[in-house]
Amino acid sequence: MEPILRKTSRASLLQLLFFLLSITQLFNLTxxxxxxxxxxxxxxxxxxxxxxxxxxxxxxxxxxxxxxxxxxxxxxxxxxxxxxxxxxxxxxxxxxxxxxxxxxxxxxxxxxxxxxxxxxxxxxxxxxxxxxxxxxxxxxxxxxxxxxxxxxxxxxxxxxxxxxxxxxxxxxxxxxxxxxxxxxxxxxxxxxxxxxxxxxxxxxxxxxxxxxxxRCPWWLVIKATGAPGHGSKLYDNSAMENLLKSIESIRRFRAAQFDMVKAGLKAEGEVVSVNMVFLKAGTPSPTEGVEGHLSLGFVMNLQPSEAEAGFDIRVPPTTDPEYLEKRLAEEWAPSSRNMTFQLGQFKHKVPVHxxxxxxxxxxxxxxxxxxxxxxxxxxxxxxxxxxxxxxxxxxxxxxxxxxxxxxxxxxxxxxxxxxxxxxxxxxxxxxxxxxxxxxxxxxxxxxxxxxxxxxxxxxxxx
The missing domain is CATH 3.40.630.10 (Zn peptidases)
Known part of the structure; x- marks a missing residue:
């Protein structure tokens, strides 16, 4: 019986050694x-x-x-x-x-x-x-x-x-x-x-x-100008009216691009994204508590002569930049609507080539x-x-x-x-x-x- 016991003891010792080695490796890894x-x-x-x-x-x-x-x-x-x-x-x-x-x-x-x-x-x-x-x-x-x-x-x-x-x-x-x-x-x-x-x-x-x-960032500012006037009068080509027309045109373009993403036709990076990031308009109120002035800080009965909006545009390298620039100049900010936008007014424009x-x-x-x-x-x-x-x-x-x-x-x-x-x-x-x-x-x-x-x-x- 002695050789069998010695053999069993040797096997148990090897198992113990392997166990200790595994624990050591696990400890070192941890x-x-x-x-x-x-x-x-x-x-x-x-x-x-x-x-x-x-x-x-x-x-x-x-x-x-x-x-x-x-x-x-x-x-x-x-x-x-x-x-x-x-x-x-x-x-x-x-x-x-x-x-x-x-x-x-x-x-x-x-x-x-x-x-x-x-x-x-x-x-x-x-x-x-x-x-x-x-x-x-x-x-x-x-x-x-x-x-x-x-x-x-x-x-x-x-x-x-x-x-x-x-x-x-x-x-x-x-x-x-x-x-x-x-x-x-x-x-x-x-x-x-x-x-x-x-x-x-x-x-x-x-x-x-x-x-x-x-997609390359084009950071754009569109500026509209017009004659100031009383808040009750309907004017043609007022600054706010023209800027809102541009914003609506850009919104429709954005929706069309986004629809392709939602339909699974294109990935997000393959479409032109446009997001408005700021809107600046209104005539600051010099006083408070006077008729036509509110504590909000703007004159409420005066249509402003200037209005601006900023857009973060992201352009994929598969887009023709000349086509997009033409669209900006002719549709989103045309001079016929008293838009003072020019291509040089890009605040940040990275080339796609x-x-x-x-x-x-x-x-x-x-x-x-x-x-x-x-x-x-x-x-x-x-x-x-x-x-x-x-x-x-x-x-x-x-x-x-x-x-x-x-x-x-x-x-x-x-x-x-x-x-x-x-x-x-x-x-x-x-x-x-x-x-x-x-x-x-x-x-x-x-x-x-x-x-x-x-x-x-x-x-x-x-």
Whole structure:
């Protein structure tokens, strides 16, 4: 009986050892995940909300993370007080076009009293939801880049292509002092960038959303003028009457575009969206308590001589801009109705074509290996990619596409409500951690790809 007992004891010991090993691995995994989430919370707690973002603190944090990862770092101010933090992971074959992982450090303001948890506290609730301004847009992506590189370095991976990470300012107010100046700089030219990754959107279902283009913002102000007159008299071509006619014409256009979306004929990013964002009219009242004046602050028995309305127009790259401009001039603000609108009155107008005159889109067919590689990498990491889309709003990716570079918008957030700029913006920690693994796969795939060089690209283009 003794040999049998000894054999049983040996088997039990092995089982115990395997159990202890599993517990240790689980503990290390839990510890690692906790540290990753803690770093994300640190970044989220830095208040970089416009109009007074704390760029100094966010820069210090990013540079400190770069040091722990052994990445080269450089801080560039194209505009004083607005730093672009550039990190570099050198590749073994530096003559190959590099990879740029772009993210912005600023966030939109938050109405604190309308949040269930303070927007810069980075509260983690019992369901694993991390509430914070920037949790989706887009501090998550910036930190996921870094955590993915941390994981790749720990595994011993060495990239063939150089990988750059850029943390840029002011995206939420147009990106003119951030990504735009960066993309136009000699520094960017020297980086020999071959592909850019930038932000996308959360997906309510299991498929990650991928964006190959975006609608460009045209911020428009229409102004109507007319003779002032008594509030009781009916005038032809009064300022308010003419402005209301324009608003109604624009409303009908908006409804027709929206009907195509609701009918499923087009995606949101494929139509022209028009939304009125302000209306300014009326004659301010100099006094109160006098006949014709109310405490509301406007003269009630006087028709104003001027009226203005502002519109946020988003134009997809598939739209003919000349046709739209003609419609604006002839239908929405015609001079025959005392409309003083001119094309030069655009407050902000981004071109829908790149500097070579081509639509500012990134190919998603076989002509663009970067897109195929991204699909392949996401699949390797047990993720799914949906149909490529046109981004309904605007991102910094447009400045890189304008240079003729491929740029893909991608934020790995599946099964997540779209909450960018909303109250109670949050991201579940499990989805955040999974996104890191997705980026590990993408960065590894991109950085290992040596299919062609920039010179070969140029020859193929010619």
């Amino acid at each position: 510890k690692s995940s906790t540290e990753i989430i803690s770093r994300f919370q640190q970044y989220l707690r830095i208040n970089t909300a416009q109009p007074y973002p704390n760029y100094s603190q966010s820069t210090q944090f990013i540079v400190s993370q770069a040091k722990t990862l052994g990445l080269e770092s450089e801080t560039i101010e194209f505009v004083k007080g607005k730093p672009v933090v550039l990190l570099k992971w050198p590749g073994k074959t530096p003559n190959l076009p590099s990879i740029l992982l772009n993210s912005h450090t600023d966030v939109v303001p938050a109405e604190h009293h309308k949040w269930v948890h303070p927007p810069f506290q980075a509260h983690l609730d019992q369901d694993g939801n991390l509430f914070a301004r920037g949790s989706q847009d887009m501090k998550c992506v910036g930190l996921q880049y870094l955590e993915a590189i941390r994981g790749l370095k720990e595994s011993g991976f060495k990239p063939d292509r150089t990988v750059y990470l850029s943390f840029v300012p002011d995206e939420e107010i147009g990106g003119h002092d951030g990504a735009e100046r960066f993309a136009e700089s000699d520094k960017f030219q020297s980086m020999n960038v071959g592909i850019v990754l930038d932000e996308g959107l959360a997906s309510p279902d299991e498929n990650y959303r991928v964006f190959y283009a975006e 790149d500097k070579f005159g081509k639509p500012a889109v990134t190919a998603t067919d076989n002509s663009n290996p970067w897109y195929s590689l991204l699909e392949e990498a996401v699949k390797k990491a047990d993720g799914k990619v949906g149909k490529p889309e046109i981004f309904p709003a605007s991102t910094d990716a447009r400045y890189f596409r304008h240079r003729g570079l491929p740029a893909i918008g991608f934020s790995p957030m599946a099964n997540t409500p779209i909450l960018l700029h909303d109250h109670n913006e949050f991201l579940n920690q499990a989805e955040y951690l999974k996104g890191i693994k997705i980026y590990e796969s993408i960065i590894k795939t991109y950085a290992s790809f040596i299919g062609y060089s920039r010179d070969e690209e140029s020859r193929a283009e010619l």
